[in-house]
Amino acid sequence: MEPDNQTSSSEFILLGLSEKPEQETLLFALFLCMYVVTVVGNLLIILAISTDSHLHTPMYFFLANLSLVDFCLATDTVPKMLVSIQIKSKSISYSCCLTQMYFFHFFGIMDSVLIAVMAYDRFVAVCHPLHYPSIMSPRLCGLLVGGPWVFSGFISLTHILLMARLVFCGTNELPHYFCDLTPLLRLSCTDTSVNKIFVLIVAGMVIATPFICILASYARIIVAIVKVPSAGGRKKTLSTCSSHLSVVVLFYGTTIGVYLCPSSVLTAMKEKASAVMYTAVTPMLNPFIYSLRNRDLKGALMKLVNRKITSTS
Template identity: 55%
Template sequence: MEGENYSTVSEFILLGLSDQPEQERLMFLVFLIMYLITGLGNLFIILAIRTDSHLHTPMYFFLTNLSLVDICSTSTTIPNMLVNYISGNKTILYVSCLAQLFFYSWFAGTNSILLASMAYDRYMAICAPLHYAMVMTPRICVLLVLVCWFWACAGALTYTILLTQLSFCGHTEIPHFFCDLSPLLKLACSDTFINDLMVNTVGVLTIIIPFIAILSSYARIFVTVLKIPSTVGKWKAFSTCGSHLTVVSLFYGTIIGVYFSPTSTHTAQQDTAAAVMYLVVTPMLNPFIYSLRNKDMKGALRMLLTRKLGLSL
């Protein structure tokens, strides 16, 4: 039977974050609120940018896509977890689990490459301002975003297809609140060498290389800013990067800690906590990070709420 493409399980059991009914009720409320804040916050960011012509620039074009990715990524996992809590049924169909894995991996990879594209945009704006308009044209920006989406999609598709080649004939309990790749591989009763190899390969392409590109961009930005004679000029240059650096730190700090550190150094509980951070908390905080530190965004949001929604601020 070795090498045969089959699975003897039709569903998995997502153990979630707790097995205590009282805690589950509290978690349902907390995650529902966080999900609503994430969806509404990122939706407001998208609408504010679309309705304010002053924000039709490369930086905000990338931010629009980042907000869209945040909405999609949280919608891939949180609603299913909320349904499980309210229904008491923690099972997920095998096909649904694969679908969740694919979309989660796709959006996470897109997020990573988008952050690298945003870092490149900041690099061009600060280090090569005279060439910025010629390089960061609308056509180039659209091309960069398409590369982000398709590059990440190819990686997610690779994960998913290879997972279908594995056999699951033993335990079906996943110690997580969604179908993450690492616990699924641990449940397989067939050889996962190729899967592990591709996890590292695709991970390098979609996480590590973009992260190195971000570090390289900001190293050059830092050197350039230090050459600015004016303290006000230095502060203005750094302030345009502050929001992006905060998001980068939250996203990569947790995702690299989970997927690119030795498994012996962290427990399943720590992995789950880190997943909550980059999959739930970071998308919720992004709208606040980008709006509270940006006068243009605050002005656009104020205009959106007053003129479009009829609120007085």
């Protein structure tokens, strides 16, 4: 293959969410507001949990890590899109594209595994309340969070190494607003069968397996709730899981739609809409989902805000 045909090996053109210039101002304002809310919301939750000793429990430890991952996931994709709209340049270098894809997969995998870990935490809290402190020990909590960080790094690096061996020729236009794996594979003019097989294996490990674990945890939780004698007790127990269930529906609904549906079913617009859900909408909504239904977290947030106002005054 001739070197001058391999234009996409040096850079890609991210076509973005819309190819109509008149819509870009609206998209810029919308995603800027969403990103600011995401940053403020997730950082407030991390600060509230870290500064309030009453929230130094396994559940809030996992929530703080989830907020950190959501903040990083949104930061990996949204700012680049905002800058591209502002400076009217849609190009991204090959190395930057692979770097963005690495961190997107890294934090996406972390999100999936952490949500499953939080489901296990709720299972232990509801089904084994008396043994909860001994089961969810600091050592186990550290392993449940530290293990996924190492695992995510290894899987994401493997994705990048497999992608780096591919040759891209012809068009270098990527019909997306960030460097995602599936659209990039379509641009390659070499055999991508190994990449596709690895995608299916990873999807099974980081999407299907955690999702099955979540379903198994909630099946046991439902059985335990049914056995609670009073209606008030059942309602109280169920309320401790409602926020997490909302996050599960948001995250896995969009992720399964993108990575486990046949490619013939997906269109570029549906793919981008699903990506917006799990890279921008879900990280923005998670702080609201967890804080609005959680009295302890709301109290910690109010203390944090009042302390900041007092110190400023």
